[in-house]
Amino acid sequence: MTLPADDLTDPATPPTGADLRRGPFRAGDRVQLTDPKGRLHTITLEPGKTFHTHRGHVRHDDLIGAPDGTVVQHSSGADYLALRPLLSDYVLSMPRGAQVVYPKDAGQIVTYADIFPGATVVEAGVGSGALSMSLLRAVGDQGRLYSFERRADFAEIAQANGRAFFGTDHPAWTVTLGDLVEMLPVTCAPGSVDRVVLDMLAPWECLDVVGEALAPGGVLICYVATTTQLSRVAETARRAGGWTEPVAWESLVRGWHLEGLSVRPEHRMHGHTGFLVTLRRLAPGVDAPLRKKRPAPGAYGEDYTPVVEEEWSPEDLGERPVSDKRLRRTARDARATADARGSDGIPDEAPEEGEQP
Structure with a gap:
């Protein structure tokens, strides 16, 4: 079958x-170095620069022009493996203001929210941009991602991180400052809207405006930290009507040690994150069929409190507050990393180099 000319992808304009993501290392690229003990260090390549450890250094010029997956020699004689960071590596080493959505959860969101190429997706809030980059990859250049963020400093850090990873401002991404409830109706x-992803303190407060924006059959997925938030989202949706029965889960990831016959679980694991x-x-005017399965005993007993109207803060959920000084430094580092993707590959201000957290 021959496709029409309009349907053919122009190889000269890649996504x-x-x-x-391919080819030899260039100035401005972020490179992940692995030392002989398996420790990871993420650096941004600059001509004439060196990456220092307590035992010596690695010259950036030895990496610029070398193929991805090369081995470079440290001045101490040790061999360091050099690879481009995967997206899952990048989001854990990039400058961050707000806590990021971890890769294990971002993968679940992209899959279970059914984020497809060309989709129109709404996201709130944007945080440091980790989830935004996964969503942009999924919707592609022909899709749309509308991200809403209340804080200008978080939005600036997220956009700079996106520029550093994609090399430019992604054409599908629009970041809007303001409250989702106020700004979504004037934006979409x-x-x-095909899909909505809410990563915020009180997503149940947005159900009405999100329901108005979503197309029939559209998916809403909420990322919350506590069981109290989880219950509140589900019960508010049930009372509001117009939604299918909520489905909730969490994912736990446990690595394995692989060495000869010593094959066992790692002592540490990525447990609960959210x-x-x-x-x-x-569809408009349609309510979900009544459940035939009776609720669990005691689910709506005398101890059940349907709705408690109260203001929550990130600190109430155990999040550590981020100082203004740290946010300014993070924004500066994020801008410097993004600038390194410029035409000459040399940033105006060199980002800090160090061990990946």
């Missing part, structure tokens, strides 16, 4: 950021 027409709950929007 945004694809050309930065009713029924024009809960995910999904709902689908029903």
Whole structure:
């Protein structure tokens, strides 16, 4: 079958950021170095610069022009493996203001929210941009990602991180400062949104405006930290109507030690980071069929409190407050990393180099 000319992809215009994921290392690239003990260090390549450890250094010029997956010699004689960071590596080493959505949860969100190429997706809030980059990869250049963030400093850090990873401002990404409830109706027409991802303190407060924006059959997925938030989202959606029955879960990731016959679980694991709950929007005027399965005994007993109207803060959920000084430094580092993707590959201000957290 021969495709029409309009359907053929022009190889001269690869998807945004694809050309930065292959080929030899260039000035401005972020490179992940692995030392003989398996420790990771992420650096940004600059001509004439060196990466220092307590035992010596690695010259950036030895890496610029070398193929991805090369081995470079440290001045101490040790061999360091050099690879481009994967997206999952990048989000854990990039400058961050707000806590990031970890790769194990971002993968679940992209899959279970069914984020597809060309989709129109709404995200709130943007944080440091970790989830935004996964969503942009999924929707592609022909899709749309509308990200809403209340804090200008978080939005600036997220956009700089996105520029550093994709090499430019992604054409599908629009970041809007302001509250989702106020800004979504003036940004997206009713029924024009395919998917909504909410990573915020009180997602249940946005159900009405999100339901108006979502197309019938559209997916809403909420990322919350506590069981209290999880229950509140589910019960508010049930009372509001117009949604399918909520489905909730969490994911736990445990690595394995592989060495000869010593094959066993790692002592550490990526445990609880957050809960995910999904709902689908029903057609106008349609309510979900009544459940035939009776609720668990005691689910709505005398101890059950339907709704408690109260203001929550990130500190109430155990998040550590971020100082203004740290945010300014993070924004400066994020801008410097993004500038390193410029035409000459040399940033105006060199980002800090060090061990990956």
